[in-house]
Amino acid sequence: MKKILPYVCPVNGDELILNKGYYRSPSNKKYKIKKNIPRFCSEDNYTESFGFQWNKFDNTQIDSFSNTDLSYNRFWAETKWDPKRLDDLNILEIGSGAGRFSEVFLNSTSANLYSIDYSAAVEANLRNNKRFKSRLILSQASIYQIPFKNNSFDKIFCFGVLQHTPSFSESISAIVSKVKVNGEIVIDFYPYKGFYTKLNAKYILRPITKRISKKFLLFLIKKSVPLSLFIFDIFEKIKLGFLIRFLPITDVRGFPKELNNKQRVEWAIMDTFDAFSPEFDNPQRLNKVIKMFEENCCKVTFGGLVKFKGGSAVVIRAVKIS
Numbered sequence: 001m002k003k004i005l006p007y008v009c010p011v012n013g014d015e016l017i018l019n020k021g022y023y024r025s026p027s028n029k030k031y032k033i034k035k036n037i038p039r040f041c042s043e044d045n046y047t048e049s050f051g052f053q054w055n056k057f058d059n060t061q062i063d064s065f066s067n068t069d070l071s072y073n074r075f076w077a078e079t080k081w082d083p084k085r086l087d088d089l090n091i092l093e094i095g096s097g098a099g100r101f102s103e104v105f106l107n108s109t110s111a112n113l114y115s116i117d118y119s120a121a122v123e124a125n126l127r128n129n130k131r132f133k134s135r136l137i138l139s140q141a142s143i144y145q146i147p148f149k150n151n152s153f154d155k156i157f158c159f160g161v162l163q164h165t166p167s168f169s170e171s172i173s174a175i176v177s178k179v180k181v182n183g184e185i186v187i188d189f190y191p192y193k194g195f196y197t198k199l200n201a202k203y204i205l206r207p208i209t210k211r212i213s214k215k216f217l218l219f220l221i222k223k224s225v226p227l228s229l230f231i232f233d234i235f236e237k238i239k240l241g242f243l244i245r246f247l248p249i250t251d252v253r254g255f256p257k258e259l260n261n262k263q264r265v266e267w268a269i270m271d272t273f274d275a276f277s278p279e280f281d282n283p284q285r286l287n288k289v290i291k292m293f294e295e296n297c298c299k300v301t302f303g304g305l306v307k308f309k310g311g312s313a314v315v316i317r318a319v320k321i322s
């Protein structure tokens, strides 16, 4: 059995000591363990919407629950990793949400997975992946204060997260600090393609919708999605797809084809909430993100669009060179 990396104090890097119900630093700073998950950050932070979302829709997008292979296809297409060669490595997942990629990773390897998320979504992840709990080292922590020593990980992945952090470039620096020299980082993010990227209902309405109480926003979305979905399908049918961006609904064209109608509506509600509720949503130009990696002593081995069965994503793969 591979040795588990110890937690360190996210503030000063001191190794933590496990006590009953909490971790403690030599200088006596305490980090509580709640619902079997160590918490290395304030639970009250800007990711509240995600904690709410992933605990409400905890298993909606989990492959084994929805009987789809979207997360599986996306994970292996984006990383291009060989599952047979990961077992002895230390791998970190940042921003795991309800654990759709944690499940894919743990199901396809016998490796340990270190995983953090800044929100209460970690509780949904543990529920979804409790069958792997001996290999899932899960904590609530921020990308800016990761509770492991620098240069600890052979590989790090971070999917669907970085556009939702307050500073994309500081997030890249924080990730790079935790990977070993010659270790690899794989990220994906929303691309900025010009002014029309933000000519979209989500960017127009989000300054308001992110301020509405999460419960009320979900109520509004539940009420509006069936009609929006109906109009969406008509626009698609009569080839007016360009108008879809003005509808207050997520783009459902990437959903797995095998979803039944009830699932399709539930996915649409969840993804629409995901689009309209976050505090931050900062799409990025690919070239700029490549530069951020280069400025952090990394060689970018791939930067561009990755297509997989059921969708596509803009991905960067980078190796830390010094």
Ligand SMILES: C[S@@+](CC[C@H](N)C(=O)[O-])C[C@H]1O[C@@H](n2cnc3c(N)ncnc32)[C@H](O)[C@@H]1O
Pocket: 047, 050, 051, 054, 094, 095, 096, 097, 098, 099, 100, 101, 116, 117, 118, 119, 121, 141, 142, 143, 144, 159, 160, 161, 164, 165, 274
């Ligand atoms: C859109 S969700 C993606 C979750 C998961 N990776 C997926 O694709 O299903 C974004 C996640 O990033 C997390 N997140 C946002 N800011 C973070 C930060 N500073 N540190 C760690 N996680 C963060 C949120 O809590 C949320 O669970």
